[in-house]
Amino acid sequence: MELIELLSPAKNLEIGIAAIDCGADAVYIGANNFGARVQAGNSLEDIASLVSYAHLFNAKVYVTINTILFDNELKAAEDLIQKLYKIEVDAIIIQDYGILEMNLPPIHIHSSTQMHNISKERIKFLSDVGFKRVVLARELSIEQIIEIHSFVPDIELEFFVHGALCNGLSGQCYLSYELTKRSGNRGECSQACRSKYDLVNSQGKVLIKDKHLLSTKDFNASLHIPEMIEAGVRSFKIEGRLKDMDYVKNVTAHYSREIDKFISAENNKEKYCRSSLGKTEIGFEPDVERSFNRGFTSFNLQGKQDIIGNLDSAKSIGKYLGKVSDLNNSGRGKFYFQIDTKERISNGDGLCYINMEGNIEGFLVNGVEENPSQGLVMIYPNKKPDIRLLTKIYRNLDTQFTKQVLTDKTKRRIAIDIILKETSQGFSLQAIDEQSLSVQEDIIVEKQIALKVQGYEKNLLKQIDKLGDSIFYLRSFENKCSDNFFFASSLLNHHRRNLIEKLYELRQKAYKPIRKEFEKNDVPYPQKKLDFKANVVNEKAKQFFLNHKVEEIENGLEKQGERNSKSKDIVLMRTKNCIRYTLGQCLIRDKQTQDFNQELFLKDNKRTYKLHFDCKNCFMDLISLE
Known part of the structure; x- marks a missing residue:
């Protein structure tokens, strides 16, 4: 039987336990240091408690040590790994190759998506070096995953299936560090891709003003679970180590149900099973649209078919309810509007819409009158929104659903x-x-x-x-x-x-975690020369690459300090979220209008960035001009 794993995030012990109760086969959590979410740290005592609970169900716990490390942090990181081994953590998730030069206990090592796991050659190297699992780059298509699995069949493939998308390639984005000296590779990303920018052409004409030009929708691969399993993915990862209890419970329950649906099909019962034990009977109806989301995209799973970006807002838009069918704009009596919807709306719900300027505006529901026979709902907001007939209304705060999820006493039980x-x-x-x-x-x-x-x-x-x-x-x-x-x-x-x-x-x-000694070798790295994008900021990482036949190694940006003039044209971000594609100005698919048939630039309050379009590989590069 092939084991299928649902991997959920845990901001803390309580959320980790709830994720397991709602159907997670494994959870990933951060310790107090060296995790890519600095705000989601946990004590060793809490991690040990989570391990004890998870192992009752043969569920696993993975701990993130997925930042690059400076030399003065290596000893503390090594000590932490030894302690995690002693409390029977199942695996560590790492980014820094320097860890592989440490005196490691026999604990499984997973390669974080921060290691830029995008090519079959790179993943073959990781397999040969001794990694048990790789977390694949989100940008991969199902076709590319099939190719990787065929090329490297012995390594476990983990893939994100839901949640926020990094706009840039993971581990290769330097925009936050460029702007604030807060490095995403150090777990301190300032989320510059969620800010507003202007789009300007080479003539200086502002084509789009003050929009979220780099912000993506959220990932939702619900409809592609069967294809991904057949492609070779064995661990399905939900993003969200900063997400709250209601989000994790709802999304975990949803994907657990989707995986079970696939496994229970007649042709799959004898081939696949879940990697943990126990049965969960959820006391609410999972619905990922009712939790935080910026709108959904299936990203690049089917190749470039979907609009990835959400120019209007980086905030949650929630679930679509319906269009405004009537409103009281007379000034007499309380203002209300009416929508055609089958959804139940409650006092205190947060609703939103896109205003005439293209920005999301929200308000709270103060009162509701329903007309069930006609499917109409009259809503009294806490303030008068600037809406029109046919305005689309969304709900980004569902008070009753959130309450139902949080009060649900779902327990996982073993037969x-x-x-x-x-x-x-x-x-x-x-x-x-x-x-x-x-x-x-x-x-x-x-x-x-x-x-x-x-x-x-x-x-x-x-x-x-x-x-x-x-x-x-x-x-x-x-x-x-x-x-x-x-x-x-x-x-x-x-x-x-x-x-x-x-x-x-x-x-x-x-339950005893499977253990394996990490044995060092000298398998050649796929490249002989490494620039700053290899993120080498400590001597152990440098030694690792030298041992693996690399001849030239440039320091990572975080170790270089102030960049010199020779490096001003570096690629700060490489992304699938192509602005031209989003705007219908793709150089391959579309005929460009005059204003777009020239070089394009992004501008914020202080800087200008050049946009380069790699149409052959379908990527957009954001290049520093300073």
Whole structure:
């Protein structure tokens, strides 16, 4: 059986546990240092607690050490990895090659998408070096994933399927560092791609003013799970280590359901299964449109078919409700507007729309009147929005849904079978879980025939099935006794509790992470010369590349300090989010208007950036001119 993993983000211990309860097969979390989300750090004690809970279900915990490291941080990073190994973390996710020159414990190593895992040659090198898994670049198409899997079949492929998209290639974006000295490769990205810019041509004409020209929609690969599994992806990763509880629960439950749908198909039952144990029964209806989103895109999975960018806003737009069909603009009475929608709207909901200037504006709902027979809803906002007939209305704060998700008491449970048998000294209860782990509880008591036989089996089952708040649920019960014996309720309850405690303790001890020593080698790196984009900022990383036959190594920008004049034309960002494509001015597909048939530039308040269009590979480069 091939194992399929759903990998969810955990900002903290509580969210990590909730993700597992909602169907995650693994979670990834940051420690207090060296993670690519500096605001999402966690203590070793909390990570250890998460590991203990996850391993009950054979779920895994991965810890991010996915920033580049300076020389004075190497010792602390090595100490952290040793501690993570001791608390039985399953794997670490790294960016810095210098880590591979450390004295590492036998813990699995995953290559972060920050390592620019975009070509089959690079991934082949990572496999040969000793990585267990690579997190593929988000920019890859399904066709390219198939090619990589065929070329490097032995390495596990992990792929992001949902959440915010980095506008630039991961690990290759230097815009934030250029502007603020806050490096994305150090977990400090200032999210400059979410800011507003002007688009200007070589004649100085402003073509677009004050728009989010680099901001992308959010990724949603829900419809492509089957194709991705067949392409070779085995771990489906949800972005969001800064996301809150309701987001993680909702999105995890949604993708867990989608993966289960694929596995349960007749042709797949004997080929695929989930990588962890247990059953989750969600108490709400998952709907990713009801959680934070900037609008959705399937990005480059099918090649360049979708508009990736969202020029109007970098904020959440939420779920589309309907168009304005009527409004009271008379000035008499309270202002209201009416929309045609089947969605239930509540007081306190946040609604939004795109105004005449093309920007998102929002307001809260103060009152609602429904006309179910006509599917119309009259809304009284807390302020008068500048809307017109046919204005599209969205909901980016769904108060009732959020409350339902947060109060949902979903628990994950493991199936067990319980068998009641006679023994020479009385009876025994045996529990066997879905992993075939088994425990026995002896009941030493004098045997007595039950006087009341009507409903005997039903009442006995009812007593056995009282598993309460445990992590188990009763799949089957078999009474192998030769007669209807009497069991006092208190006696049976006592021994059933002991039985469940024994099984719980056995599960705590049963899981052991798979360990493998990292063995250094000298497999040649695919390139002989490395520029700043290799992100080498410490001596161990430099030594790694020298050991792997690299001849020239330039320091990463973060180590160079102030750039000199020779490096002013560097590519700060390389992106699939092509502005020409978004605006219908693609150099391959479209006929350009006069204003666009020339060089284009982006401008912010202080700087100008040249845009270069690599149409052969379908990328846009943002180039520094200073």
